[in-house]
Amino acid sequence: MADTAGRGAAIVRLENIVKRFGGAEALSGASLTVERGSVHGLVGQNGAGKSTLIKLIAGLHRADEGTVEIDGKVYDRLTPHLAEELGIHFIHQDRLLVPTFTVGEALFLGRELRFPGTPFLDRAAMRRRSAEILERYFGLALPHSALIADLSAAEKQIVQITRALIASPKVLVFDEPTAALVRREADLLFQLIRRLSAEGVTILYISHYLGEIVDLCDTVTVLRNGRDVATLPVAGTSAAEIGALMVNRDIGELYPKPDVAPGEVVLEVENLALAGRFDAVSFTLRRGEVLGLTGLVGSGAKEVVRTLFGLDRPTGGTVSVKGEAVFSADPAAATDRRLALVPEDRRRDGVALDLSVTENTTLASLGRFSRGLIDRGAERRQTEDLVKRLQIKTDGVDALVKTLSGGNQQKVAIAKWLSRQSEIYLLDEPTVGVDIAAKVEIYRLIGELAERGAAVLVLSSDIEELLGVTDRLLVFFRGRVTRQFISSETSPDQVLADVTGAYETLRHAG
Template identity: 40%
Template structure:
């Protein structure tokens, strides 16, 4: 390309158990280049940049940064080599000012010990901001910044530490049109200064505006690196989603009845905007969209985790007032959460306590019935083929697939009308996926309503009767799932 080579990652392989997150992937970056990295969720993008930033180590391959060659990097080495990562969710200290965040851990002191020279810090930060032609106040608390200003702050922080390589992970996912344009201008400025940028985005239009080259990852494989001028959106989409049809689950037909659950004009400022949809008896209604589209936030409102500003929820024609998760459970709504470790499991507790949790808390009365809990757990563990040593085993000792099945099992001990599955097979193997799909189909056959959020497009297409497309907090369209392809679906997600 003519410019100086900044990064060369050669034959990078990363294995988790039996799964190859990356399989001999090579990637490089030149000075003054914007090299875009695209792929579906789970394609290996995050794993690759974590290896480059030193967060994880590869199992095979070499990393060359300038004249330094290594098998792996630590976070400290990565920073010292001039690499900075700007994450989608900014890791900043809200209670400190812009200048204080930038100097955090490396504060400039006055002559007296333990006193920070705020005036010096603000002056130095202002100089960097001015060279980038940004509008960012240096003495304002981070908690008072907009989403775009937080992104700018991360860029200033990186350049203040003299970074030559920037990794930008979905930087516009929470930005509006004007804020996105401002960020594009900043990126162009950085390019002219010789900064190399690795740009990760689901928004393919952005790639064609700012990118020099694009690398497509799929299922841990590099599907090719192309000059932006030599490839089209359609070709990128095809390379992102091309997949063996045998990986699709064949759902058995289910008779669909009348409308059972309905959401009308549900809104929460800055989260979701005027969402309306209905789900019929026996139907699986899928929600799809890019990361940050508002899918999980919508579920939090329905389940009472967050309170909506406006809108109504109906079950069998009767309006439901849901003020808390406990409310939702008592009114017949079950939620299998996306983050099982943070929100779903009682770490350090055994299988029985985790499985019988909802039944005991909401339907079991005041006194615990240990015999009943063990019997219920035994029956549901057997039904779902959950591999456990015995009922005293702690839940964190189970495999990911068995943890997920255990999470689902707790909602089968009682009779719910609505089952919300948020990323039902995240982090589970193919065998466990098949069992979970069969269970969801059985629930639909028994007349339950199923709402499913999924980033796995084969899963979304295989199971959903209809698919609601979320984009920027809005339900932009509802698709009848009649032979829809992955390529068509991802175009709806992106809006092209």
């Protein structure tokens, strides 16, 4: 990052802000200091006060107590217009853009370029200016006359950022910018943010993806219950530590891993192979044990999990469940052997969104509830028990699963297998897309499964999470298990080196 003049001084400073809505306090003494030229992360659970704080900076709310200071000057009556004049611009995925406007109209809305001294719009100048910025920062051309409604989420965001850049901003505020983006688009956004930062633009970045914060930011402020509970330099902290601050728990509590003495071997994999995907994969899994699998996309880890559940047919090797060899590639046979898969694509494969909580929970275990006809009372009681045990937040067991939050949908996907009385759980990215509080509950649930004598296999690309919840960890690289770790005796950095193949490369070089 380039050293910019005046770097280090506060460009935005909020002090002891109190903001009430009716009787409720959204902010109760929150402070935030964003230094000029920094990339500052702001995190907090839903309801922590992030958006209220942002709206104060944007001039959309006014503080009941406390001060808002921009560039060293206190503003009592900040308005959205004034905030823009001071050089603060906001990127929010569904704000500001009128769908029926063209790209050109949206870019210059409210600050159209005119022929000097006339009221007439200088369309050519506007076109030049936007094309120049689009080319410079994004290396692409967006048709000036395309309708906003016809753009993809990523393109809409580009329009928003371009709109802000036209005004030569001092501070850019990104509010959950990656929520609607696919991975590749998000990576492009991160590149852009780094470049803007290098050019001296101050960035305030709000996200609940802690990994993004750690990758991108210099400093992070954690909000909890309307207060800032910590502001830390990102170097020297970790996503887990930030997460623990957000939910006010120690890291130990974030990963509530019970101590379970492993029981007998229930799953034995020997030299398992699937041509072109993975080869010579061997491991065992015991009752009460939580085994982690990790690797890059295409490393074979995910394919191993699919094969174990019978979704793919292996081309070599053996799988034994409780000492009995398994031959059929058939999920029905796998579930009969008490295997359970909680798939990564929860909304497609894990739960049926238009079926009720009950119908989803008992889908894999209807045999338990029917002798000819389904005993709806028994089915309901079982579901109510599981809803209580897993603390699933739902508007009753008859509510459709699509009305539940991501974390609660995931719990229903797990409840389905608890109802099936499964004993070997294969969890594929179990915490993808759920908020931090639900993540902790899912971690607790994994621990509870192990305590009750289940064998659990967790596949995740979140290494910190894996080290927190597992006993052992297998790293996959190019279709093979390249390294095994005892989870409590290693560090994320060490694991990451193997995940990316650095260890392999070294070994071959040496």
